[in-house]
Amino acid sequence: MDLTALAATHLEHARARTLDVLAPFDDEELRRQVSPLMSPLCWALAHVGHYEELWLLRELHGAAPTDERYDDLYDAFRHPRRERAGLPILEPDGARAYVADVRARVLDTIERGAPDAELARDAFVYGMVVQHEHQHQETMLATIGLMDRPYPVPGNGARRRVSDASTSREVRLPGARVVMGTDDEPWAYDNERPAHLVDVAPFRIDVTPVTNAAYRAFVEAGGYDDRRLWSPAGWSWRHEAGLEHPDGWQREGDGSWSVRRFGHRIDLVADEPVEHVCWYEAEAFATWAGKRLPTEAEWEYAASWTPDGVKRRYPWGNDDPTVELASLGREHWAPSAVDTHPTGASPHGVLAMVGDVWEWTSSTFHGYPGFRSFPYREYSEVFFGDEYRVLRGGSWATHPSACRTTFRNWDFPIRRQIFCGFRCARDD
Numbered sequence: 001m002d003l004t005a006l007a008a009t010h011l012e013h014a015r016a017r018t019l020d021v022l023a024p025f026d027d028e029e030l031r032r033q034v035s036p037l038m039s040p041l042c043w044a045l046a047h048v049g050h051y052e053e054l055w056l057l058r059e060l061h062g063a064a065p066t067d068e069r070y071d072d073l074y075d076a077f078r079h080p081r082r083e084r085a086g087l088p089i090l091e092p093d094g095a096r097a098y099v100a101d102v103r104a105r106v107l108d109t110i111e112r113g114a115p116d117a118e119l120a121r122d123a124f125v126y127g128m129v130v131q132h133e134h135q136h137q138e139t140m141l142a143t144i145g146l147m148d149r150p151y152p153v154p155g156n157g158a159r160r161r162v163s164d165a166s167t168s169r170e171v172r173l174p175g176a177r178v179v180m181g182t183d184d185e186p187w188a189y190d191n192e193r194p195a196h197l198v199d200v201a202p203f204r205i206d207v208t209p210v211t212n213a214a215y216r217a218f219v220e221a222g223g224y225d226d227r228r229l230w231s232p233a234g235w236s237w238r239h240e241a242g243l244e245h246p247d248g249w250q251r252e253g254d255g256s257w258s259v260r261r262f263g264h265r266i267d268l269v270a271d272e273p274v275e276h277v278c279w280y281e282a283e284a285f286a287t288w289a290g291k292r293l294p295t296e297a298e299w300e301y302a303a304s305w306t307p308d309g310v311k312r313r314y315p316w317g318n319d320d321p322t323v324e325l326a327s328l329g330r331e332h333w334a335p336s337a338v339d340t341h342p343t344g345a346s347p348h349g350v351l352a353m354v355g356d357v358w359e360w361t362s363s364t365f366h367g368y369p370g371f372r373s374f375p376y377r378e379y380s381e382v383f384f385g386d387e388y389r390v391l392r393g394g395s396w397a398t399h400p401s402a403c404r405t406t407f408r409n410w411d412f413p414i415r416r417q418i419f420c421g422f423r424c425a426r427d428d
């Protein structure tokens with residue numbers, strides 16, 4: 001397969017989806033600082049264009065910058081998110097024109113191929129830019145999720161089916177020496193490499209992510225008031241932030257719960273995975289359930305390893321995701337009931353590992369043995385350390401091109417605006 005030939009298609013597909021997400025907004029909304037945690041949407045749009053210009057025009061072909069001021073304005077490391085609305089950033093029209101101009105020039109040069117052999121191998125640098133745009137789309141959706149503005153969600157996030165998921169089921173995985181990471185996934189990031197062996201002791205892992213129903217039981221059992229369930233850091237954050245339930249939940253007069261979803265208030269759906277909980281909440285729930293979070297290695301083992309010792313791209317095998325196999329790419333604007341995709345199960349029978357919600361693991365974010373930063377330190381390496389926790393598996397909002405069983409996401413343990421949930425594990 002010639003990935004460079006496909007790159008243009010991937011880029012166009014990504015852009016159509018970006019513009020689709022932003023279409024409902026007027027200029028004031030695109031420019032707004034929705035939350036100190038998030039960038040204005042029109043900053044994100046121009047940042048996507050700037051990244052593309054940097055890698056696909058300047059780095060690859062030595063093109064001159066469109067405007068040197070953009071190197072400061074759109075560099076995520078120069079200005080924290082909460083300050084970006086106050087910068088002299090491009091207005092929405094200007095941002096749209098800028099990204100269109102960059103794209104037109106990229107499509108002009110794509111045929112010429114890329115002089116840098118390492119960057120261009122398997123069209124890696126194109127894949128990096130494609131995944132970057134999709135990742136920012138997901139971040140845009142998290143931003144939109146924080147707006148108190150009814151966003152026109154297709155189907156209004158309504159549920160597709162009723163299931164009778166029994167969510168406490170778990171499977172036992174025998175101890176094994178398994179391969180973690182990858183050497184041959186063409187668009188894998190540096191933090192997914194190199195493939196290496198890890199010894200995993202026997203453990204049990206939940207067949208599904210923790211559901212709203214299960215999490216509600218924890219809330220109603222007083223889980224948020226029981227200090228013994230929380231780590232010291234978690235307990236202090238729970239108080240500082242006034243956490244009492246997942247973000248967006250609201251207890252109604254009749255004792256039922258509703259949840260805010262893209263500016264709409266809907267009834268809590270019992271058998272969807274719980275969403276918008278921080279790592280500390282996940283940890284407290286797991287303790288309450290007599291379990292713990294899986295390590296990253298356990299998660300990857302359960303998601304990608306067959307009993308015969310073969311590693312695969314996805315839980316179901318190497319075939320690309322479909323709507324039958326997983327909930328990805330905002331096919332629905334919500335996670336699915338946890339047992340919606342039986343054909344997407346891993347060889348050990350674990351469900352919904354890819355798609356639906358990012359799953360918190362117990363692991364901090366570090367480079368694998370032999371890690372080499374490529375092509376720039378600011379994608380992964382500068383984040384390595386004990387401050388971040390790793391999330392795995394992608395969410396309903398994650399595009400398939402930015403999702404595989406080796407893919408690693410990370411965030412601070414206090415964050416919950418992303419589409420995150422978790423599943424539990426325990427020692428055997």
Ligand code: AVJ
Pocket residue numbers: 132135136139379408409410411
């Ligand atoms: C991998 C999702 C943590 O959004 O900070 C976007 C992805 N890197 N632009 C982030 C990313 C550069 C990154 N995460």
Ligand code: FE
Pocket residue numbers: 047051076132136
């Ligand atoms: Fe970025």
